[in-house]
Amino acid sequence: MKQKIQSEKLGNEPIPKLLKDLSIPAMIGMFVMALYNVVDTIFISYGVGIEGVAGVTIAFPIMMIMMAVSVAMGIGGASVISRRLGERREQEANHVFGNIISVIIIISLVGMIAAFTILDPMLRLFGATDAIIYHASAYMFPILLGTFFFSYAFATNNIVRSEGNAKFAMMTMIIPAVINIILDPIFIFWLNMGVQGAAIATVISQASVTIVILRYFLTGKSSLQVHVTDLKIKLKIVKEVIAVGLPAFAQQAAGSVMMVAINTMLVKFGGDFHVGVFGIIQRIIMFTVMPMMGVMQGMQPIVGYNYGAKNFARLHETVRLGLKVTVLISFFIFALVMLVPHWLMIIFTSDQVVIEEGAKFLRIMFSAVFLIGVQVIGSGLYQALGKSKQALILSLSRQFVFLIPLVLILPHYFGVYGVVLAFPISDFFAFLLAGALLYRDRETFFGSNNKDGNHPSVSATSNSS
Template sequence: MKQQSNSDRLGTEPIPKLLRSLSIPAMIGMFVMAFYNVVDTIFISYGVGIDAVAGVTLAFPIMMIMMAVSAALGIGGASVISRRLGERKEEDADRVFGTILAVTGIISIIGMVAAFTILEPVLRLFGATPTILEHAIDYTFPMMLGIFFFTFTFATNSIIRSEGNAKFAMMTMIIPSVLNIILDPIFIFGLDMGVKGAAIATVLSQASVSIVILYYFLSGKSSLNLFKHHIKIDLPILKEVIAVGLPAFAQQAAGSLMMIAINSMLITFGNDFHVGVFGIIQRIIMFTLMPMMGVMQGMQPIVGYNFGAKNMTRLRDTVAIGLKVTIAMTVIVFLLIMAVPHWFMMIFSSDQVVINEGSTFLRIMFSAVFLIGVQVVSGGLYQALGKPKQALILSLSRQLLFLIPLVLILPHYFGVYGVWMAFPIADFLSFLLAVTLLYRDREIFFHKKNGNHHNDDNEESFVAI
């Protein structure tokens, strides 16, 4: 097997060192990816205006559906592949990879056809007003034409991490982010293409890194083999990938529904201005919480491999460390947002109304952010273990079960402020659900297998977290 050490070290290297080596590259990659989204919004805000930001925000649910498909294929495939590698079933892992590539091609064709047929009606359905509809179309159309590059790069990023090659996975996020930052001002300002220029810059960036990723798999640097006869849909494999990836898809799809609900209520109880401000706050959320997602992504291949190898002690230690790190991160974010929210808003706009209003909304939305770490780690844990039921419940809970109903109900009593108030309430309810599931399933993590014993102190510490 090529690059055997990449996957072998998931079962042998000390957990703190291993988690750092896998999480830090993922964190850096996620941070840079979030940074280019921030830069995108800054250029659009200063170059076109708050209405353009509102247009992009309104179109974002479509982007989230694209990411949902990629997440389902990537995270589901990564979980299956990491467990196959842990079980020493390399040929099966290659077949999983081939199935994912075949599905990626089919999904891309469907997306491109949709760009020419149903894009404008869908945007109108999402609540696009005449003021922002043109901006939304200008941004979304080029993105849908390049859907293959997005789906391919996002899905393979998770797969690359599943074989333990976190550094290259990080590069696949950094390369398009840096290219996008370089190309944005050229297309938006230099060629005077506005929002459409931002979208084209993003597509070209993703296309460039797709070539790099393809070379990685074809050059023999991966633990996986990319053979032509593997690129076909294997239904039993696809069923397993979908079962594990469904929570990730559901989470992103629920996020898309959440965005539609939020935009609709902001327009109903506010106006286009509030949609634009929310678009800025969305970028701040991504930027501040992406590092936590990096920790979860670094944790998953370790959990999946050791679960496949039945090494429960290493699995338990990985989860405990992941929880502590993510909780610490969210506490820091909470303190910063509460203390200096205007600093974050000033990055995106010099309009004092945007800064003042946005600072108030930002404080409300982040008032329970310190609870999110437990949700993220527990959801990632169940995905890596191949426990789709629990993962699906956790993936849907915050957005679909709690946030969307709150967003639709609270504005009727609190006006536009009800939209922002829905976020901390949903965070609290989702935290309670995650803790309940972890406690209920604690025997999974503390069951003695293959002589991997645990001590009572470790168990008490984990349950306390």
């Protein structure tokens, strides 16, 4: 069966090869996705100006809420599906997938209604000023109308990866990115549509990949098969998916709240100019963190499958290797930003004032980035094993528990630089928390000295909350 070909390699192939095969496509796909966000910002910066970038930055928290729901369903569903596959419960895996599709349809209807009813009030609430609300509204209206395409693409990407098909998951990220990059200059410059042109290009690109993904599932290329009966929502399944995906939702939602807090404090202690500068830096952050996220996403199906199959030795090997790789990546990112921050800013703008201010922001914000690898892996591991409470704690810790309070407090003492100073401080505290949780559950993730890979504490640890 195709299911065995797709998923059994998670329990059989050598871990270094398997992690490479799953992580590199995830890295490439996320890299390209980040690239099209970068290209979006570049075109808007040169075609509209820093005000356009500021408008999109103000609107971004709404997009993050959309992504929060769909990513939560995708990551939660991926964790449940990979464990069902490991336990040889294939039909239940299909039913989980069908329920996820039904929830996505409901979410999409809510997004479309919001576009016609509460868009401008939301943007005002999120910090839009009179100078930039036009750009923010023009960008978000088409995005909300295309909620289904975004939600379906983000959720199913994780589902495809959960069955071990990392290459196709990579293609579902590359296809919309390439289409978006091609369409951006056409809509922004040739058709002179400004930020709304960028949004329309993004919706078309997501609609295109949605068709590709639908064809993948409908033509039997996936190991998952969905029938009409699988679409009937079962609260038990939805609750399980939400419980596992809640940390991912909380992380994205906290990111949205964080963006609102940051934009508000930047406007109060700086101005629209600083919102635009941060909008550029936000794209750089997305671009640099993607490799670590790729490793984490590559690890999750391996960890989830082998945990379900009770193959703990492979789980331990995966965790050790993944943690080493992410730490190395985080140190490389730290060196890059400290050495050449101006080069990173020049990619987006030729305005020397923006470049100088952005370089200062970058060095401060990335001064503790070498600690992020432990946070990323820790949160991803707990998600993969369905340990929702620990994953929720780690997902919320950096942004909601540490970063947002610091963003609201520090500017009163350090002005606009207090906003960016909050980032390395929160990274440090989040690192301590992630390290403490991983140390507490070290036998589950890293194993004991038993050579057979078994340990008596797995069951007790995995049930702890």
